[in-house]
Amino acid sequence: MNTRTSVQARHALIAPDGHVPSDFPHWSGVRTHVILSPAIGASLSQFLLLFEQPLATAFFPESDHEHAIYVEYGPVRAEWSGGSQELTSGGFLFTPAHTHLTLHGEPGARLTVFRKVFAAISGIPSPPVTHGNAADIPAEPFLGNPRALLQTLLPTDIHFDLAINIFTYQPGATLPFVETHIMEHGLLMLSGQGIYRLEDRYYHVQAGDAIWMAPYCPQWFAAIGDEPATYLYYKDIHRLP
Numbered sequence: 496m497n498t499r500t501s502v503q504a505r506h507a508l509i510a511p512d513g514h515v516p517s518d519f520p521h522w523s524g525v526r527t528h529v530i531l532s533p534a535i536g537a538s539l540s541q542f543l544l545l546f547e548q549p550l551a552t553a554f555f556p557e558s559d560h561e562h563a564i565y566v567e568y569g570p571v572r573a574e575w576s577g578g579s580q581e582l583t584s585g586g587f588l589f590t591p592a593h594t595h596l597t598l599h600g601e602p603g604a605r606l607t608v609f610r611k612v613f614a615a616i617s618g619i620p621s622p623p624v625t626h627g628n629a630a631d632i633p634a635e636p637f638l639g640n641p642r643a644l645l646q647t648l649l650p651t652d653i654h655f656d657l658a659i660n661i662f663t664y665q666p667g668a669t670l671p672f673v674e675t676h677i678m679e680h681g682l683l684m685l686s687g688q689g690i691y692r693l694e695d696r697y698y699h700v701q702a703g704d705a706i707w708m709a710p711y712c713p714q715w716f717a718a719i720g721d722e723p724a725t726y727l728y729y730k731d732i733h734r735l736p
Contacts, residue, residue, distance in 0.1 A: 499699070505709040506693040507535060508700065514543070524551030525600075530705045531681050537707050539729060541681040542608040546571070546600030555596040561613045561622075562596050563589045563649070563659045565629075565727050566606045567685065572599040578624060582606075585629040587648050587659065591621045607683050609729045614656045616734070622654040629661055642668040653733045663725040664689065664718035673715040678730040680708040687724030690717045 499510040514528045524547055531541040544553055555562055557576070564573070569583040574597045575590045582588060590596045592613035598606070613621065627648065634644035642665040649659050664687075673692065688701040692715040693708060700706070708714050718724035 499704070501696070501698065502535065503694070503696075504536070506696075506712045507531070507707040508691070508693070508698050509705040509707070511703045519554075521554045522552060524548030525553050527553065530683075531707050535707060536709060537681065538679055538731070539609055539611040539681050541683075541705065541707075541729070542610065543683075543705075544598070544600075544604075544606050544608060546604035547602055549601060551600050551602075551604075553598040555608075555610070557593055557595040559592050559612045560610050561590065561592045561594075561657070563587070563609045563657060563729070564598070564606050565648075565659065565683075566604070568603055568605040570601070571604050571606055573597070573626075574599070575624060580626050582626070583628065586626070587629065588624070588626040589622065589649055589655075589659075590624055593621075594624070607727065609657070609659065609681055611657065611731075614731075614734045616653075619654060622650070622652075625649055632661075634663065637662070638671055640668065640671065643670070651732075656731060656734050658730050658732050659727070660730075661685070661725060661727050662716075663723050664716070665723055666718055666720055669717040670715050673713050675711055675713045677710050677736060678732065679710050680706070680714070680728050680730055682706040682708070682726050682728040685725040685727055687718060687722050688720045689724045690719060691715070 526545040528543040566586040632646045637643040646661040
């Protein structure tokens with residue numbers, strides 16, 4: 496048997512062909528794949544949620560963890576301590592630590608959740624609940640390249656210790672250099688395909704694939720094929736090492 500999945504000490508490509516669902520207390524009607532977790536060496540967890548039954552529910556209890564979600568296919572109704580929001584396709588939501596989060600979806604809804612322990616700083620308040628839709632976020636040329644466009648979904652102020660972005664490349668577009676940096680990444684290919692360099696390995700990646708990149712993992716991407724390649728990614732920011 497073959498798989499495109501490759502799990503290394505400081506990076507991983509997780510292809511859908513190896514997904515195995517997990518069950519959690521108080522969840523119902525949701526097929527859940529834990530794509531990344533601290534068990535692999537990551538500081539974050541990344542979940543893929545597939546809502547399969549009417550009134551399906553996923554529940555994240557109040558804890559030190561913050562959550563950022565991105566809806567590939569909606570609608571999904573999010574409820575948290577003190578509020579709620581209907582999220583359609585392209586919708587995103589951030590909830591801070593010590594906030595319970597419940598997600599309700601109908602069959603066919605699909606979303607990604609990034610979950611991590613909030614890195615608090617004395618004297619700086621926690622970030623607020625934030626939501627919106629990627630369709631309303633401007634796409635900016637990355638380092639001046641109009642064929643590689645970056646959408647920054649969450650505010651960039653120092654209250655936030657994470658960022659959730661969407662990167663879209665036209666066919667043939669690339670990252671301009673091999674990046675090596677302190678930021679950790681969790682990534683989901685949303686559409687298209689490309690070649691991803693992780694450390695000294697090159698991987699063919701396509702829609703549905705997930706990637707983990709540890710801090711200082713050399714990384715580079717090139718879009719291939721006849722359509723744009725788009726990925727969603729997490730990174731940690733604004734905190735001294």
